[in-house]
Amino acid sequence: MKNKFYKYIQELQNSITYKLEEIDGDAKFREDIWKREEGGGGKTRVIENGAVFEKGGVNISSVYGLLATEMQHYFKVGDVNFYACGLSLVIHPKSPMVPTVHANFRYFEIYNKTGEKIDEWFGGGLDLTPHYLFDEDAVHFHTVCKKACDSHNSTFYNRFKEQCDKYFWNSHRKEARGVGGLFFDYCRANEEMSIEDWYDFVTEVGDHFLESYIPIIEKRKHLTYTEANRTWQEIRRGRYAEFNLVYDKGTLFGLKTNGRIESILMSLPPHVQWVYNHQPDENSEEEKLLMVLAHPKDWL
Amino acid sequence: MKNKFYKYIQELQNSITYKLEEIDGDAKFREDIWKREEGGGGKTRVIENGAVFEKGGVNISSVYGLLATEMQHYFKVGDVNFYACGLSLVIHPKSPMVPTVHANFRYFEIYNKTGEKIDEWFGGGLDLTPHYLFDEDAVHFHTVCKKACDSHNSTFYNRFKEQCDKYFWNSHRKEARGVGGLFFDYCRANEEMSIEDWYDFVTEVGDHFLESYIPIIEKRKHLTYTEANRTWQEIRRGRYAEFNLVYDKGTLFGLKTNGRIESILMSLPPHVQWVYNHQPDENSEEEKLLMVLAHPKDWL
Numbered sequence: 281m282k283n284k285f286y287k288y289i290q291e292l293q294n295s296i297t298y299k300l301e302e303i304d305g306d307a308k309f310r311e312d313i314w315k316r317e318e319g320g321g322g323k324t325r326v327i328e329n330g331a332v333f334e335k336g337g338v339n340i341s342s343v344y345g346l347l348a349t350e351m352q353h354y355f356k357v358g359d360v361n362f363y364a365c366g367l368s369l370v371i372h373p374k375s376p377m378v379p380t381v382h383a384n385f386r387y388f389e390i391y392n393k394t395g396e397k398i399d400e401w402f403g404g405g406l407d408l409t410p411h412y413l414f415d416e417d418a419v420h421f422h423t424v425c426k427k428a429c430d431s432h433n434s435t436f437y438n439r440f441k442e443q444c445d446k447y448f449w450n451s452h453r454k455e456a457r458g459v460g461g462l463f464f465d466y467c468r469a470n471e472e473m474s475i476e477d478w479y480d481f482v483t484e485v486g487d488h489f490l491e492s493y494i495p496i497i498e499k500r501k502h503l504t505y506t507e508a509n510r511t512w513q514e515i516r517r518g519r520y521a522e523f524n525l526v527y528d529k530g531t532l533f534g535l536k537t538n539g540r541i542e543s544i545l546m547s548l549p550p551h552v553q554w555v556y557n558h559q560p561d562e563n564s565e566e567e568k569l570l571m572v573l574a575h576p577k578d579w580l
Numbered sequence: 581m582k583n584k585f586y587k588y589i590q591e592l593q594n595s596i597t598y599k600l601e602e603i604d605g606d607a608k609f610r611e612d613i614w615k616r617e618e619g620g621g622g623k624t625r626v627i628e629n630g631a632v633f634e635k636g637g638v639n640i641s642s643v644y645g646l647l648a649t650e651m652q653h654y655f656k657v658g659d660v661n662f663y664a665c666g667l668s669l670v671i672h673p674k675s676p677m678v679p680t681v682h683a684n685f686r687y688f689e690i691y692n693k694t695g696e697k698i699d700e701w702f703g704g705g706l707d708l709t710p711h712y713l714f715d716e717d718a719v720h721f722h723t724v725c726k727k728a729c730d731s732h733n734s735t736f737y738n739r740f741k742e743q744c745d746k747y748f749w750n751s752h753r754k755e756a757r758g759v760g761g762l763f764f765d766y767c768r769a770n771e772e773m774s775i776e777d778w779y780d781f782v783t784e785v786g787d788h789f790l791e792s793y794i795p796i797i798e799k800r801k802h803l804t805y806t807e808a809n810r811t812w813q814e815i816r817r818g819r820y821a822e823f824n825l826v827y828d829k830g831t832l833f834g835l836k837t838n839g840r841i842e843s844i845l846m847s848l849p850p851h852v853q854w855v856y857n858h859q860p861d862e863n864s865e866e867e868k869l870l871m872v873l874a875h876p877k878d879w880l
Contacts, residue, residue: 326857335854337856518848518852521821521852522845532826535826542856545822545854549854550853550854550855552852552853553851553852554635554821555850556628557842
C-alpha cells in the first residue's frame with residue numbers, strides 16, 4: 281500500500297504542477313529534492329511571483345524511522361517505528377479575487393519492534409480560503425467535494441465537511457480560516473471500508489482537486505482590483521499565518537520533528553499585514569466575508 | 581505591592597509613549613481602554629504609520645479572577661485565584677536600520693480559596709531585534725541592561741542575559757530572535773531578595789528602557805536604505821511573527837485565556853514577507869546578521 285500510494289502522490293504532484301504552470305503561463309515550479317537524516321525525504325516544488333500565483337508549493341514526502349516522542353504522545357502509541365507519505369499543497373494567488381487553496385493527502389503506517397505493521401490509516405482533505413466571497417465559488421468547490429465523496433459513502437461529505445469546519449477554526453479570532461471543504465483523518469480499515477477502499481476514496485478526492493479549484497481561478501483571475509482589495513487580502517493572509525503557526529498540527533509536527541523547515545513553511549503567505557484592530561466598513565464585501573467565516577454555513 | 585506596581589507601570593506607560601511620540605514627531609498613540617469579562621482590563625496604546633515607527637504598542641493590563649486551567653498546568657498549581665499586571669511593548673520602526681524592540685514587566689499574585697495570598701513574583705525583561713547589525717548598538721543595549729542590574733546583584737546581568745538568549749531561541753530556525761538583552765521570571769522573595777527588593781530591581785530595569793533604546797533610534801533613523809533592505813526587514817519580521825505565534829508564552833496564554841486579542845497581537849509586525857528558501861549573499865550584511873543570530877554572543 282505504501283508504495284502504491286507514494287506512486288499515486290508522485291503522479292498527482294506532476295499533474296497538479298503541470299496544470300498550475302499552464303494556468304500561470306509565466307512562472308515555473310522550481311524543484312528541491314531533500315533527504316531526511318533519520319530516513320526518507322521529499323520533493324518540494326514551489327512557484328513564486330507568477331502572473332497568477334504569487335506563491336505556491338506542491339510538495340510530496342516519504343519519511344520513516346523511529347516515531348519522535350512528541351508524535352508518540354499525539355498518536356497515543358509507545359516507542360514504535362513509522363512510515364508516512366503525503367502530498368501537501370498551498371496556493372496563494374496574486375489577485376485578492378482568487379481564493380487561496382490548501383490540500384493534503386497522507387498515509388501512515390506504524391510498526392512494532394519486530395517490524396510488523398500494527399496500524400495503518402489515511403488522512404487528508406482540501407479547503408478554500410477566499411478574501412472576497414463569491415458564493416458560487418464556494419458552492420462549486422463543495423459540489424466537487426461532495427461528488428468525490430458520494431460514490432464511496434453517502435454520509436462522507438456531511439461528516440468530512442463538518443470535520444473541516446471544526447479543524448480549520450481559528451479559535452482566538454472566533455472565525456473559520458475559510459469556507460471549508462473536506463477534512464478526514466485516521467481512516468482505518470473497518471467493517472465497511474477496507475484499507476483499499478480508503479485508498480480508492482482518498483485518491484478519488486485527490487483526483488478531484490483540479491476540478492474543484494481551476495474553474496474558480498479561471499473565473500476570477502481577470503477581475504480588476506484596487507490597492508485596498510490587496511491590503512485586505514494581506515490582512516486576511518495574516519489570519520492564515522496565525523492559523524498555520526498556532527493550530528495546524530501538520531506544521532507543528534514538522535517544526536518539532538526535524539522536518540525540512542522550508543518545505544513545511546512554504547505554506548506561509550508571501551506578503552502579509554497585521555493592522556491593529558482592523559474593522560471593515562459596515563455592509564462592505566469585507567464584512568460580508570467575516571460574517572460567513574464567523575458562522576460556517578451549508579453551501580449545498 | 582500590586583497597587584504600587586500597577587501605579588508604576590501606568591507612569592512608565594506614560595513616560596515611554598510620551599517620549600516615543602516626541603521621537604516620531606508625526607504620529608500619536610491611540611488609546612483603547614478595555615475590560616475583561618472575568619475581571620480587570622487594560623489600557624492599550626498603539627502607534628501606526630509614523631515617521632519613525634511603522635507600528636508599535638505600549639500596553640498595560642491588570643487582570644484577576646479564577647486561574648484558567650491551561651495556566652494552572654503551566655504554573656503547577658490547582659484551582660486558585662490570581663492577580664496579574666504588567667506592561668508589554670513591541671516597537672517596529674519603519675527603517676530596516678532601526679531595530680525592533682520588546683520589553684515586558686509583570687507581577688503575579690496567587691490566592692487560595694480563602695483569599696489568602698500564597699505566592700507572588702515578578703518577571704520581565706527586554707530584548708533587541710536588529711535587521712542590520714551595528715555591533716555598537718548591541719553593545720550599547722547590553723551596557724544599559726548591565727547597568728540596571730549591577731547595583732542589585734553582580735550576577736544578575738550574566739544570568740538574565742543567558743536566560744534571554746535561551747528564551748528567545750527560535751528552535752525550528754536554529755537562530756535567536758535578535759541580539760538578546762535580559763529575561764527573568766519567577767522572581768520570588770528569597771534569602772537575598774525580598775519582594776520589595778525585586779520591585780526595586782524590576783522598576784530599575786523599566787526605568788532604563790528608554791536609555792537602552794532611544795540613542796539607537798537617534799543614531800540610525802536618518803540612514804538611507806534600499807528596497808532590498810526593506811525586503812530583508814520584512815523577511816526577518818516573518819521570523820519575529822513565527823517566534824511570537826509558535827513559542828512566546830505570553831502570546832499563547834493570552835490567546836488561550838480570553839485576553840483581548842488585538843492587544844496581544846499588536847506585537848505582530850505591520851508588513852511581513854515569507855520568501856521560499858531565502859538565502860542572503862555570501863559575506864553580505866544580511867549573512868553577517870544570521871551568523872550572529874546562530875551563535876548568541878557576549879556583547880560586553
